[in-house]
Amino acid sequence: MARTLDDYAHAYETIHLEREDGILLMELHSGDGPLMWGDLVHRELIHALHDISTDPETHVMIFTGRGDVFLNDIDRSTWGSDPDDKDVRERMFHECKLLLRGFLDIPVPVIGAINGPARLHAELPLLSDIVIAADTTVFQDSAHFYTGGVPGDGVNVLWPMWLGPNRGRHFLLTGQEIYAEEALRLGLVGEVLAPDQLMGRAWEIAREFTRRPRISLRATRLALTLGLRRAINADLDEGLALEFLSRAWVRMPYPYVTRDEARA
Numbered sequence: 190m191a192r193t194l195d196d197y198a199h200a201y202e203t204i205h206l207e208r209e210d211g212i213l214l215m216e217l218h219s220g221d222g223p224l225m226w227g228d229l230v231h232r233e234l235i236h237a238l239h240d241i242s243t244d245p246e247t248h249v250m251i252f253t254g255r256g257d258v259f260l261n262d263i264d265r266s267t268w269g270s271d272p273d274d275k276d277v278r279e280r281m282f283h284e285c286k287l288l289l290r291g292f293l294d295i296p297v298p299v300i301g302a303i304n305g306p307a308r309l310h311a312e313l314p315l316l317s318d319i320v321i322a323a324d325t326t327v328f329q330d331s332a333h334f335y336t337g338g339v340p341g342d343g344v345n346v347l348w349p350m351w352l353g354p355n356r357g358r359h360f361l362l363t364g365q366e367i368y369a370e371e372a373l374r375l376g377l378v379g380e381v382l383a384p385d386q387l388m389g390r391a392w393e394i395a396r397e398f399t400r401r402p403r404i405s406l407r408a409t410r411l412a413l414t415l416g417l418r419r420a421i422n423a424d425l426d427e428g429l430a431l432e433f434l435s436r437a438w439v440r441m442p443y444p445y446v447t448r449d450e451a452r453a
Contacts, residue, residue: 192240192244193244193246194208194213196240197237197240197244200236201236201237203218203219203224203227203230203234204216204217204230204234204237205217205218205255206237208246208247210396210399211248211399212247212248212249212250212251212396212399213241213244213249213250214250214251214253215251215252215253216255218254218255218256221255222255222256223254223256223261223262224254224255224259225262225263225264226260226263226309227264235287238288238291238294238295239294242294242295242296247297248297248399248406249297249298249299249300249395249398249406250295250297251299251300251302251388251392251395252299252302252313252314252317253301253302253303253304253314254304256305257305257384259303259305259306259311259326260306260309261305261308261309262309263332278436281433282429282430285341286425286426286429288313289312289313289316289342289421292313293414293417293418296410296411297407298318298398299316299319299410300317300318300319300321300394301313301314301315301316301319301320302314302321302388302390303320303322303323303326303378304323304387305325305384306327306329307328307329308327308328308329308330308331309332310342311328311329311330312343312344312347312348316347316414318409319394320378320379321380321394322372322373322380322381322382322387323369323381323382323383323384323387324369324370324381324382324383324384326368326369327366328367329364329366329367330344330360330364334361335363335364338435338436339431339432339435340361340362340428340432341428341429341431341432341433342429342432343421343428343429344361345361345424345428346420346424346425347417347421348361351375351376369381
């Protein structure tokens with residue numbers, strides 16, 4: 190059953206939601222600052238994406254983060270006292286399967302406004318239909334292969350699609366950083382803007398979209414995500430299984446270390 194925005198707007202601690210003229214703003218955060226990845230946002234995102242996907246009053250969505258960082262850090266304290274526990278791993282495996290599919294189930298065009306460094310789960314905003322980035326943005330997969338794990342979570346599927354097979358594997362296997370201007374040249378983002386211009390541009394695009402017929406918005410979103418859906422449905426589960434197997438084999442807790450921590 191569909192819920193209205195009044196039902197779920199204030200249901201989440203890590204997700205700010207507000208809507209104006211059919212445009213839904215979805216902003217990830219930890220308190221008053223940038224999001225720190227943790228167990229809570231992992232769970233909340235799945236439920237929030239479901240709420241948004243079943244709300245008929247949203248015509249366009251803007252997806253962004255709070256402050257000057259999109260996602261750069263992990264808060265391990267939120268994962269419980271024993272993140273190596275098999276029940277935690279089982280739950281996380283199930284949630285990971287739902288996360289990317291939930292994002293692709295959003296039935297309206299999504300504008301990803303990347304507000305700064307995205308070293309963790311950069312694949313999420315890149316699943317948007319329009320991707321714009323602050324000139325301070327840097328992309329990296331900092332928490333998989335470089336720290337001893339398998340690049341799962343769907344990154345094994347998505348980055349070789351976006352960068353090409355060889356460049357995509359290079360990116361995942363080396364912890365390479367891709368800065369905003371190079372990301373524009375590579376086609377990862379459509380526009381690079383000064384940070385103080387980013388959200389204004391996102392709202393400008395969103396308002397232009399709302400001038401289109403509603404059926405066109407929804408049908409276009411579906412048409413433009415068909416290839417991504419097929420790829421994720423074909424290979425996400427196996428990639429996740431390999432990632433979780435590798436972490437269990439070497440007893441690596443799920444709240445993985447980042448590249449910088451591995452270097453320390």
